[in-house]
Amino acid sequence: MKFHEKLQNLRKNAGMTQLELAEKLMVSRQAISKWETGSAVPDLENIISICDLFGVSLDCLVRGIGTVETEEKIQDTAEKIVHQEHKREMKLKEKILLISAVISIVLLLGWKMNSISIAVIIIVWSAIGYVLYWNGRKLLELLSKSVRK
Structure with missing residues (x-):
């Protein structure tokens, strides 16, 4: 052409x-x-x-x-990579939530809700929130880079 x-x-x-x-x-x-x-x-x-x-x-x-079609294929490939990265991060988040839920249940049952267990639960959930926040930011950065390309 x-x-x-x-x-x-x-x-x-x-x-x-x-x-x-x-x-x-x-x-x-x-x-x-x-x-x-x-x-x-x-x-x-x-x-x-x-x-x-x-x-x-x-x-x-x-x-x-x-060709323009080749560039569209490159865009599709970039989108697939971002999607795969998103899936990996979601699996990691699910594992973190499951582990934190198990820890919370163990702490609640084992320590019968004394002040130390409440503090530990707050710390664990804060750490999980922090991890999820930064993973979400990384995902947004990946998505914005792929959109710019």
Whole structure:
């Protein structure tokens, strides 16, 4: 697929008109039309702006190395990795909650709710809350990185 065909496909897939694309790139609509018909080629600065706007690599757009479909596959792979990481973290959280519940039950039954057992339960639950909070932050960071890419 040639540059002008890729540009037209990217624009249409984004649901943009030639005029909207021209406004975003700060060029005339006629320039976009010439680029899409193959009668003219944008300068390097505009090509880079097009890549940034549509989130494609320069190689994909200009040289034909990789395609939009390849980049979508990369995005899908990144999403799968994030999903797998999320599943691992959820299993860890489930284990932590199960262990903490067992510890709490043992403390409640074994010490008959004296002040020491209450303090230990509070400390255990605080530690669990802290671990879950930081794991949640890590998950959000992973998700935001994958969305940015």
